[in-house]
Amino acid sequence: MDSNKLILKPGLEGVPVTNSSICDIDGNKGKLLYRGYSIEELSQKSSFLETAYLLIWGELPTAIQLRDFEQEVQMHRRLSFRVRDMMKCFPATGHPMDALQSSAASLGLFYSRRAIDDPNYIYNAVIRLIAKIPTMIAAFQLIRKGQDPIQPRDDLTYSSNFLYMLTEKEQDPIAAKVFDRCLILHAEHSLNASTFSARVTASTLTDPYAVIASAVGTLAGPLHGGANEDVIAMLEEIKTPENAASFLDNAIKNKSKIMGFGHREYKVKDPRAIILQKLAEELFIRFGADEMYEVAKSLEAEAIPRLGPKGIFPNVDFYSGLVYRKLGIPRDLFTPIFAISRVAGWLAHWREQLGANRIFRPSQIYTGSAPRDWISLENRK
Ligand SMILES: CC(=O)SCCNC(=O)CCNC(=O)[C@H](O)C(C)(C)COP(=O)(O)OP(=O)(O)OC[C@H]1O[C@@H](n2cnc3c(N)ncnc32)[C@H](O)[C@@H]1OP(=O)(O)O
Numbered sequence: 001m002d003s004n005k006l007i008l009k010p011g012l013e014g015v016p017v018t019n020s021s022i023c024d025i026d027g028n029k030g031k032l033l034y035r036g037y038s039i040e041e042l043s044q045k046s047s048f049l050e051t052a053y054l055l056i057w058g059e060l061p062t063a064i065q066l067r068d069f070e071q072e073v074q075m076h077r078r079l080s081f082r083v084r085d086m087m088k089c090f091p092a093t094g095h096p097m098d099a100l101q102s103s104a105a106s107l108g109l110f111y112s113r114r115a116i117d118d119p120n121y122i123y124n125a126v127i128r129l130i131a132k133i134p135t136m137i138a139a140f141q142l143i144r145k146g147q148d149p150i151q152p153r154d155d156l157t158y159s160s161n162f163l164y165m166l167t168e169k170e171q172d173p174i175a176a177k178v179f180d181r182c183l184i185l186h187a188e189h190s191l192n193a194s195t196f197s198a199r200v201t202a203s204t205l206t207d208p209y210a211v212i213a214s215a216v217g218t219l220a221g222p223l224h225g226g227a228n229e230d231v232i233a234m235l236e237e238i239k240t241p242e243n244a245a246s247f248l249d250n251a252i253k254n255k256s257k258i259m260g261f262g263h264r265e266y267k268v269k270d271p272r273a274i275i276l277q278k279l280a281e282e283l284f285i286r287f288g289a290d291e292m293y294e295v296a297k298s299l300e301a302e303a304i305p306r307l308g309p310k311g312i313f314p315n316v317d318f319y320s321g322l323v324y325r326k327l328g329i330p331r332d333l334f335t336p337i338f339a340i341s342r343v344a345g346w347l348a349h350w351r352e353q354l355g356a357n358r359i360f361r362p363s364q365i366y367t368g369s370a371p372r373d374w375i376s377l378e379n380r381k
Pocket residue numbers: 011192222223224225227256257258259260261262263264310312315316317
């Protein structure tokens with residue numbers, strides 16, 4: 001095959017692979033819109049479930065549509081005892097993202113597969129995934145501590161209930177509100193790696209649980225959603241604000257990446273990082289300071305003159321971990337929490353992909369051997 005005429009774009013940088021009406025990013029101005037609404041306004045005025053509805057169905061819900069959507073999600077939050085029993089067999093030392101990927105995929109065993117022409121099947125899959133993913137994450141957290149998962153509480157909102165299932169305590173309403181705003185901020189981001197993965201999987205017309213499981217696996221990587229966990233490890237390694245400059249010098253000298261910095265789309269500070277930093281500050285005022293925040297600010301201040309000219313600034317993962325840490329959430333749950341939120345974007349892209357589907361099947365530029373003769377085993381060197 002003659003591949004001389006093909007031009008390789010590593011990482012598909014700048015290559016459009018679909019039309020989409022879900023999300024718009026202006027990476028030079030630091031603007032992010034979901035279905036035309038700014039992230040600043042949504043994170044102030046909306047709730048996560050309302051934002052999820054907007055992303056998936058395309059318009060803000062009416063009061064009745066929102067009430068029905070919230071009630072449906074509430075009714076489907078419980079897990080089958082078989083899913084819980086399966087999760088009890090997972091190794092307690094395993095990463096919660098792997099537990100989530102396996103549990104999300106297992107839903108395909110329980111609910112009829114591939115009826116993707118049926119609007120009811122699509123609606124029910126959307127509800128189930130949004131409802132059950134938080135319960136799976138909270139269940140794994142308790143199971144790995146040797147406890148039984150606790151049941152969701154119907155008198156609590158989506159975010160309050162998740163924090164309750166995770167910590168077994170009812171949370172301060174301000175903490176639950178901040179958490180809900182974090183979910184809004186992480187819900188969608190155009191053709192990032194996990195969403196692309198979801199769309200590729202969707203394009204084969206497989207079931208939505210496989211679509212979401214494949215996206216969860218992609219989100220877990222440290223170059224993508226997994227960076228939020230690594231940022232805290234990095235800040236703890238730096239230890240004090242005074243050490244930030246020498247840490248940065250070494251990283252630049254050794255060409256190692258500063259976690260939570262850099263983005264394919266943004267050439268300025270990620271607008272979500274700006275809001276997350278403010279949310280972290282709100283929590284510190286209410287619940288007490290975190291010394292790692294001083295380290296983070298010092299690292300950012302040192303990095304901007306050095307990395308800023310290359311268009312490398314804090315991304316969404318830089319400040320989110322500090323928010324979750326203040327809420328008492330263990331570090332290895334930061335990326336699963338990203339998935340609670342991003343499932344809204346993945347499902348919106350799943351529906352959009354099905355609306356104008358063609359299977360993804362890109363090309364390659366072959367760099368292997370020319371045709372050659374078989375060498376029998378005894379003649380190989
Ligand atoms: C939710 C999310 O997924 S947000 C991103 C989360 N990931 C991280 O925070 C991990 C750290 N960041 C990165 O690895 C990258 O910036 C990515 C993966 C986010 C984007 O990657 P790409 O667009 O492919 O950029 P790429 O990795 O090619 O970097 C371009 C240049 O900037 C440098 N660079 C990019 N990010 C960083 C960073 N965080 N620290 C130091 N240098 C960086 C690269 O070394 C490279 O320099 P060079 O041209 O001198 O070789």
